[in-house]
Amino acid sequence: MPTQPVVRIGARGSKLSLAQSGMMQRRIAASLGVDPSDQSAVERVAPLVVITTTGDRVQDRRLLEIGGKGLFTKEIEEALIEGRIDCAVHSLKDMPAALPDGLCIAAIPEREDPRDAFLSRGPESLEALAQGAKLGTASLRRQAQCLHRRPDLQVNMLRGNVDTRLAKLEAGEADAILLAYAGLKRLGLGHLPKSLIDPKACPPAPGQGALAIETRICDTEQSWVQALRHEATMVSVAAERGALTALEASCKTPIGAHAWFEGGSLKLIVEALSPDGVLAFRHSGETDASQLSDPEASARDLGFSLGMAIKEEAGDAIEF
Known part of the structure; x- marks a missing residue:
């Protein structure tokens, strides 16, 4: 008899992280042929591996003072690279624009309310x-x-x-x-x-409301990864993270981005501000993602172009 594959899931230890990882744990187990209501069987084929990150340990300072949002992912990504876990479940808004070599966001499930x-x-x-x-x-x-x-x-x-x-x-x-x-x-x-809060008036963080399933690049075509993908969500967050890439946004840069489908079009609003709120720069645009061979790439290009437009308009007024 073939051995049931085991998918080890890395997660932070907070109540929210465990709740989110538990949701994905049950879906991964179901894709592996296990009844998601049988918790002991779920734990056997998709065990959670709790990893404490620097961002969890340091609670008395802003992230920008201790190294940025990557401090919520660094130790978990090290475990992925070293093969101690097979995937990680993150809040996508906590993910930096650039990931370590050999890793990728392999799947994004259907998004929750981003507001x-x-x-x-x-x-x-x-x-x-x-x-x-x-x-x-x-x-x-x-x-x-x-x-x-x-x-x-x-x-x-x-x-x-x-x-x-x-x-x-x-x-x-x-x-x-x-x-x-x-x-x-x-x-x-x-x-x-x-x-x-109205997301068009005050765009949330890029990717807010979505979960990111991070894996090694070599594992992206695994069946359990494919089962977690929600195409519409992946397209909309590609637009938001395209803006993130253009602005090289870190915790030092107040940036919001909100993408949504309206009819056959993907619409996007991107905003960058000075930390004191005095300056605000905003651009919006849309693309007909339904008619393209690679909707994610088109969405990413839209986000990148809007981000670059903000960067050009803002000049030295905002630190990017």
């Missing part, structure tokens, strides 16, 4: 916050977008997992916080937001 969620101890929206209210966030993009709309706000650095941030809000360390709505929904907390 930012507004949570507070009273007011229903950012506009309803009192003059000089405290907004808690560790995201430069959220900081810049909120200050662009409400320059009177006091922005406090607020890092930590979802539970930690919710506890800090409840304790009064902030009057309001912004979190990815997708993460709240995956944790069963989708009822908590007071309101949701």
Whole structure:
């Protein structure tokens, strides 16, 4: 009898990461012929390997101060390269534009809601916050977008997992916080937001709401990888990450990008701001992805061209 293949899944140890990885674990197991409701069988063919990253360990500083968003992926990618795991499940918004040699984003499942969620101890929206209210966030993009709309706000650095941030809000360390709505929904907390931020008015982080399945390049055609791919999502996030590549965006660069399908067209809005929210540069465009032989490449080109247009317009006004 042939031996059942084992797919070892690398994940961070946070509650959200384990919830997201568990979703993918069950789908991988199903693609390998295992009943996804049989948890012991699922664990046998697709075990989770928990890996603590530098981004998890250092919680008292912004990511830009300690090396950027790649600190949420570095140790996991080392495990992939060394063959200790077979794939990794990441929040796509945490993935840098460039990946280590030999690795790739092999699959992106269907995307959750990409919007930012507004949570507070009273007011229903950012506009309803009192003059000089405290907004808690560790995201430069959220900081810049909120200050662009409400320059009177006091922005406090607020890092930590979802539970930690919710506890800090409840304790009064902030009057309001912004979190990815997708993460709240995956944790069963989708009822908590007071309101949701319009993604066309304030584009979220490129890839927000989507999960990335990272593998070694040699494993991209494995059947369990193919089973996780959602083509429409892969096209839309290709556009957003094309902009990311053009702007060479890191945690030092507040950038938002939102792609969506409307009719037969893929539409994209890209925005870059100064950290204080005073300057904002925005470009939008569309492409008929349905008529092309390589829709992902076309989407990526669209994102790249819009990102370059912003870079040219902004000049030295924003650090890229």
